[in-house]
Amino acid sequence: MSSYHPLTLDEAMQLSRTVLDLFDANSELTCQEIGDGNLNLVFHITDTNSRNSVIVKQALPYAKIVGESWPLSLDRARIEREILQEEYRICPGSVPQVYYYDDELALTIMEDLSDHVIMRKGLIEGNHYPLFSKHIGEFMARTLFYTSDLAMDQSLKKEKVKKFVNPDQCKITEDLIFEEPYRFSERNNYSPSIEDEAEALRTDHELHLEIAILREKFLTQAQALLHGDLHTGSIFITPESTKVIDPEFAYYGPIGFDIGAILANLLLHYVSVPGWVRGEAAVSAREEELLLMVQNVWTEFERSFCELWDQDVQDYMARTKGYQEFYVAKLLQDSAGYAGSKMIRRIVGLAHVADIDTINDETIREQAERKALSIGKNLVKNHRKITSITDFMNLVIDASKGKVGQR
């Protein structure tokens, strides 16, 4: 096969049978398209005899949003599968294994993870993931450390920066996270009941200054090869296992952007808890569990990152006494800033999270939205003053108790 066209179910099955050893002559394949049709086709192919299965993912040349299509480079499929291969190498078992790819068809055949669930869904269902913080902390530490100038030959790192320049995907982030929530935009999306909050976001110059600073860092700082879209919808999970998927937004950016994405999405779930959990004591226990996860994600990341640094740092000057502390302290500040900006955009911007949007009770939903904005703004405004994870947690807790003004 060659020259790009979107595959049919039959073509996807035929290709899998041809290129993989997994399916022999006796296999009886079934195929379902399970993507949301927004950015990609996702075929789930199973051999009803052996029960072996794979995922065939093919990029579409556009994103369908609010009825319109937004052209996107198919090169993101190449970026995605190269990152999967790289992450599999750096952190074995943390991402689906790539079995086959065809960059011309913008297509990758990979490990089927359907014994896992999407973490966002799992959280909404009230499941517990006691190993998640450790898994994701180590995943981020390994993938970010080993692609940074700390651990790489700096010339090879520059070639890698070049290879993962990703303008289309970055533009989505730049527009939706670092600009539109702070001005009128047709793509903004929120209920009239929080118009006061939306207006406050548009006129808060103290907030805008911090967002401008975070935006510039996102635009310029090629610190490590990020996943670039590391929310709980990009994670497949069971209580024992964590798998990161969908790295099509990967590019060289600030490390705190990935960490902030995880923290933000756990916090967005945290504010949604009263919408799902019944009984005050139960709400409170679940909230505590989630806050602890937030804290542990940072702590596990920090522990693992510093351990790798101590063992494996290649840069001579990075061995300077005090430099690791300085560097990691900045990562925490950045993580807080990016966490806050991601929380804000998920409330008033184009793309929301199901954790909040699917709360049926309007009053509870509105409270969750206001709490998310309050935490988000508190993190963004104070991110450059944070010196420890305790500071971070206090900003979250103060804001969720309404200890900072909403205007």
Added chain:
Amino acid sequence: MSSYHPLTLDEAMQLSRTVLDLFDANSELTCQEIGDGNLNLVFHITDTNSRNSVIVKQALPYAKIVGESWPLSLDRARIEREILQEEYRICPGSVPQVYYYDDELALTIMEDLSDHVIMRKGLIEGNHYPLFSKHIGEFMARTLFYTSDLAMDQSLKKEKVKKFVNPDQCKITEDLIFEEPYRFSERNNYSPSIEDEAEALRTDHELHLEIAILREKFLTQAQALLHGDLHTGSIFITPESTKVIDPEFAYYGPIGFDIGAILANLLLHYVSVPGWVRGEAAVSAREEELLLMVQNVWTEFERSFCELWDQDVQDYMARTKGYQEFYVAKLLQDSAGYAGSKMIRRIVGLAHVADIDTINDETIREQAERKALSIGKNLVKNHRKITSITDFMNLVIDASKGKVGQR
């Protein structure tokens, strides 16, 4: 012509006659190779009838340093001529005009500027350049502003980052400026009389921390398209005119790196003044003139950069009140840090400056070297605390009066 080989004088003349309209059938060409043979061949070709002349510059596939050769990518010739064309467009008349190029031969034919002198030489001869600060301040403001995310479409900027990834040239900077002066290295080069200073550089952890921070910024921050090697040996000058040459180190980096290079080289000349100027009053007048130039380079840059920003900023969030002040304040801090690190490396590292090295009197030369190190260290150690150009000048003046310890 095609496929790379170093040109002979005859080939350089023949090529110029063939591809340029400047030389007609009656022209009588003469050709001299005037490069230092280190990195490039530089042919100066003149028509003895019309007096028309051009420069043919061809990259060599290595750098000859300390007897050995260091392989270099010929791609730097492509980078250099593209940058010259770009700078000519952004800041007309500030660089030699490109008449012709052949990327396969790694060769550019350009405007002859031999009515100008190399600024370093002009300064050593005691010449005055009253317009320099204004010219170079505007050159840097225009070239850096218009290639940054402030003024460019961010997707196009990313493509440009990709185009000017320049690992070989950056490696030279990374090794020679941000590492070797701070450890034992065979390439370090200083007289035994300042061994105490060299040892202090190797053991000063406070200094190493700041160098590590500046190094990381150089490695990661794709802020604007830098010249990358903007010292007084890369500037052709007359009292009326300033032309910037040799942008083969160009790449996307922190804006303060270019500004710091200019400031450092003016300050390296400032410390050398007693080696050239006779009479205490004359020394003092020349020193004042140079300090004023240093201050004015920053002031003119800042004025012009802010003016361009106010007129032409494209980024929506960059219009936020207070953001310009924040951004420019950081540029001054970065400029101070890079100025200091460049001063240090020119004293103990591989490549020195003629301003100091050609001082005959050993005692005066040693004093100049110690003063340069003192200023350099003071700027590096305090760069993150600077809030105004007055702070910067005070760090210079204090250090040159010995008000900070040399160890």
